[in-house]
Amino acid sequence: MAIEALMLQGLRNLAQVSIVPSSGVNLIYGLNGSGKTSLLESIYYLAYCKSFRTHKHKNLIQHDQSQFTAFCKLHSGNSRHQLGIERTVNGERRIKLNGEWMQSAAELAQLLPVQLLDPSMLKLLEGSPQLRREYLDWGVFHVEHDFISLWRQFKKAHQTRNALLRSGGHCSEAERSIWHASLASLAEQLNVMRKEYIKRLKPCFDKYIEQLNPNLNVTMSFYQGWSKDRNYLDVLNESWESDLKQGFTQLGPQRADLRLKVNNQPAIEVLSRGQQKMVVCALKLAQAEIYQQQSSSPCIFLVDDLSAELDINHRKALCTLLESLKCQVFVTAVEDTQMTDCWSVSSQLKKFHVEHGTLNQE
Ligand SMILES: Nc1ncnc2c1ncn2[C@@H]1O[C@H](COP(=O)(O)OP(=O)(O)O)[C@@H](O)[C@H]1O
Numbered sequence: 001m002a003i004e005a006l007m008l009q010g011l012r013n014l015a016q017v018s019i020v021p022s023s024g025v026n027l028i029y030g031l032n033g034s035g036k037t038s039l040l041e042s043i044y045y046l047a048y049c050k051s052f053r054t055h056k057h058k059n060l061i062q063h064d065q066s067q068f069t070a071f072c073k074l075h076s077g078n079s080r081h082q083l084g085i086e087r088t089v090n091g092e093r094r095i096k097l098n099g100e101w102m103q104s105a106a107e108l109a110q111l112l113p114v115q116l117l118d119p120s121m122l123k124l125l126e127g128s129p130q131l132r133r134e135y136l137d138w139g140v141f142h143v144e145h146d147f148i149s150l151w152r153q154f155k156k157a158h159q160t161r162n163a164l165l166r167s168g169g170h171c172s173e174a175e176r177s178i179w180h181a182s183l184a185s186l187a188e189q190l191n192v193m194r195k196e197y198i199k200r201l202k203p204c205f206d207k208y209i210e211q212l213n214p215n216l217n218v219t220m221s222f223y224q225g226w227s228k229d230r231n232y233l234d235v236l237n238e239s240w241e242s243d244l245k246q247g248f249t250q251l252g253p254q255r256a257d258l259r260l261k262v263n264n265q266p267a268i269e270v271l272s273r274g275q276q277k278m279v280v281c282a283l284k285l286a287q288a289e290i291y292q293q294q295s296s297s298p299c300i301f302l303v304d305d306l307s308a309e310l311d312i313n314h315r316k317a318l319c320t321l322l323e324s325l326k327c328q329v330f331v332t333a334v335e336d337t338q339m340t341d342c343w344s345v346s347s348q349l350k351k352f353h354v355e356h357g358t359l360n361q362e
């Protein structure tokens with residue numbers, strides 16, 4: 001999927017934007033505070049209906065405006081879509097896809113497969129397991145169409161068990177075993193999907209990390225949230241008493257994690273920050289490749305402040321891989337020269353200069 005037109009109004013400091021991006025590389029350059037990240041933020045918002053900088057949607061609305069609007073035309077093979085999102089200061093949200101109002105934002109991520117590489121990318125390694133589960137589940141979601149509904153059912157069943165635990169666990173043994181059987185079945189199905197995905201992800205990740213930073217010896221493993229040789233129904237039954245004391249379900253898919261290690265130690269404790277960034281890049285590239293195999297359409301990469309993050313050799317290595325995946329890329333830099341020589345001529349590079357919120361194509 002590629003964005004073939006992008007229009008913005010009332011977003012951060014950006015003056016009205018109307019651009020026709022390249023389906024290859026788009027370089028957005030300009031001084032600090034000119035509005036580069038805001039542009040990437042708008043694309044991210046179209047994909048996820050949220051920002052990567054703030055939970056407060058209001059912050060995206062230009063100071064003197066009552067709403068912002070982001071609109072894009074998308075194109076992949078023979079399919080074309082038009083997507084628009086509006087957000088008002090009163091907290092109202094309106095999403096229109098191909099002329100129809102939409103209630104939920106869940107479909108958007110399916111439509112716009114956006115990957116972000118920005119200065120906060122190390123959080124994927126050093127942050128809580130939840131971030132890695134989100135990363136993992138993004139991939140599973142795009143590969144397994146039943147994943148989202150299964151995930152919702154699991155979440156509901158899991159919350160019901162937790163509510164029961166918090167209120168003292170008053171139920172008959174027969175009732176409990178029915179609850180547990182259904183929760184365990186959902187958890188096991190979810191877990192199979194995650195494991196299948198990891199099986200595909202791992203060799204891809206190995207390949208990319210080797211290309212970006214040879215001989216790092218990083219290994220990826222999956223912790224499913226409970227001991228891998230136990231079936232989840234037994235775990236639920238046996239942990240009932242201790243879960244009751246805690247007031248929540250201690251083990252299960254809600255505790256899963258993706259572990260990245262070097263010689264059996266967490267990558268985060270051993271690798272330099274630059275090397276850790278390569279690990280994150282390899283994770284995202286691997287995910288993009290699998291997405292592409294699955295959907296026959298490339299991902300869109302938003303790459304913010306790469307020159308501040310990576311040295312020239314690693315920058316070039318990353319750009320070469322993004323090109324070989326034929327991704328549409330939106331990349332920012334302060335000076336255009338920091339990024340222009342990273343790409344081959346075939347990338348259909350378009351340059352946009354941002355100055356005080358005004359975007360001009362060169
Ligand atoms: N809601 C808003 N309304 C108007 N300006 C904003 C708003 N939010 C942030 N800004 C300003 O927008 C400018 C652009 O920020 P940003 O996109 O992060 O710039 P860059 O990535 O080019 O350094 C900043 O100067 C910031 O103060």
Ligand SMILES: [Mg+2]
Pocket residue numbers: 036037038304305
């Ligand atoms: Mg910025």
